[in-house]
Amino acid sequence: MTVRAAAKVNLHLGVGAPRPDGFHPLDTVYQAVSLYDDVRVRPAGSWSLDLTAAAHVAATDVPLDGRNIVTRAADLLGVEAEVSIHKEIPAAGGMAGGSADAAAALVALDRLHDLQTSDARLLELAAELGSDVPFALVGGTARGTGRGEQVAPVDDAGSWWWVVVPSGTGLSTPEVYARFDALRPDAAAEPASPDRLLAALASGEPAALAAALRNDLEPAALDLRPELRDVLEAGEAAGALRGLVSGSGPTCVFLCSDGPGAREVAVALRSAYDVVLTAHGPVAGAHVMTEAG
Ligand SMILES: C[C@](O)(CO)[C@H](O)COP(=O)(O)OP(=O)(O)OC[C@H]1O[C@@H](n2ccc(N)nc2=O)[C@H](O)[C@@H]1O
Numbered sequence: 181m182t183v184r185a186a187a188k189v190n191l192h193l194g195v196g197a198p199r200p201d202g203f204h205p206l207d208t209v210y211q212a213v214s215l216y217d218d219v220r221v222r223p224a225g226s227w228s229l230d231l232t233a234a235a236h237v238a239a240t241d242v243p244l245d246g247r248n249i250v251t252r253a254a255d256l257l258g259v260e261a262e263v264s265i266h267k268e269i270p271a272a273g274g275m276a277g278g279s280a281d282a283a284a285a286l287v288a289l290d291r292l293h294d295l296q297t298s299d300a301r302l303l304e305l306a307a308e309l310g311s312d313v314p315f316a317l318v319g320g321t322a323r324g325t326g327r328g329e330q331v332a333p334v335d336d337a338g339s340w341w342w343v344v345v346p347s348g349t350g351l352s353t354p355e356v357y358a359r360f361d362a363l364r365p366d367a368a369a370e371p372a373s374p375d376r377l378l379a380a381l382a383s384g385e386p387a388a389l390a391a392a393l394r395n396d397l398e399p400a401a402l403d404l405r406p407e408l409r410d411v412l413e414a415g416e417a418a419g420a421l422r423g424l425v426s427g428s429g430p431t432c433v434f435l436c437s438d439g440p441g442a443r444e445v446a447v448a449l450r451s452a453y454d455v456v457l458t459a460h461g462p463v464a465g466a467h468v469m470t471e472a473g
């Protein structure tokens with residue numbers, strides 16, 4: 181059986197001052213977009229894991245041992261399987277590729293072994309694996325609070341088009357949060373609320389959404405990777421409504437007016453950047469693709 185899970189973009193990422201446990205309080209709005217990883221599981225008496233990746237994914241740094249988040253998901257469920265991951269989501273790119281794999285693995289292994297884990301328990305296990313993993317289960321467009329793991333769907337009247345420019349080299353999420361702390365020693369305890377973004381989503385208007393996009397981690401990602409400013413400028417010069425660093429970066433995403441608009445921006449950016457993808461959102465959370473006998 182194969183379970184598919186989508187990448188995410190944070191449309192709003194409000195970040196507060198670090199909590200005593202080191203995590204940052206978030207008020208974020210996630211959107212699942214149409215770049216997918218697939219996790220295929222087969223019955224087996226022992227554990228095995230292999231990985232393939234689309235040409236645009238630099239997956240050589242993804243560990244295949246007990247550190248892989250899919251192995252950790254199987255450990256939580258206490259099951260064995262023969263598992264293959266196929267990645268189309270940029271690795272360490274700020275689009276929650278590892279989190280998508282974890283969510284897909286939870287669903288796939290639960291089904292394979294007929295564990296009948298409740299949705300509430302799957303969400304708890306997801307939160308143990310990582311802050312972004314519960315959203316990867318749920319998909320669509322959702323608000324995330326706590327450290328990002330408490331997710332609730334929000335009204336989204338639009339169908340939104342994105343151009344995605346991954347970077348050859350990933351950024352470490354803890355490093356980006358540490359740079360946020362260094363740049364913002366005065367950060368308020370409470371993260372910024374997404375009210376304006378939520379109103380824009382409900383309007384369905386691309387120009388309103390473009391004006392409301394916000395990522396508090398963007399200055400930290402740009403400080404670590406100044407060249408991303410050029411990427412953002414190039415996308416906006418090519419006609420995107422707005423460019424934004426995705427989550428902790430370094431992937432840059434560009435909101436466009438519609439599908440043809442996104443294709444036009446993508447064509448223009450391909451003259452300067454090796455990998456330029458288009459995607460739309462919102463799309464579904466982790467879901468079963470095939471049930472092989
Ligand atoms: C940047 C985002 O992708 C935005 O959605 C997420 O906040 C990151 O989520 P994630 O990759 O699932 O992160 P986790 O695996 O939970 O945490 C990795 C590390 O990121 C930092 N971290 C993560 C989430 C959070 N709310 N505050 C943090 O400071 C911590 O240093 C933590 O040790």
Ligand SMILES: Nc1ncnc2c1ncn2[C@@H]1O[C@H](COP(=O)(O)OP(=O)(O)OP(=O)(O)O)[C@@H](O)[C@H]1O
Pocket residue numbers: 241242243247248249250265270271272273274275276277278279281282312350351353427428429
């Ligand atoms: N299945 C997996 N796929 C990708 N990375 C994994 C996986 N398992 C463990 N990792 C490790 O997690 C790190 C972050 O990978 P991931 O692709 O989830 O980052 P990300 O897209 O920046 O995530 P986020 O947006 O949640 O910060 C990688 O550098 C890798 O070492």
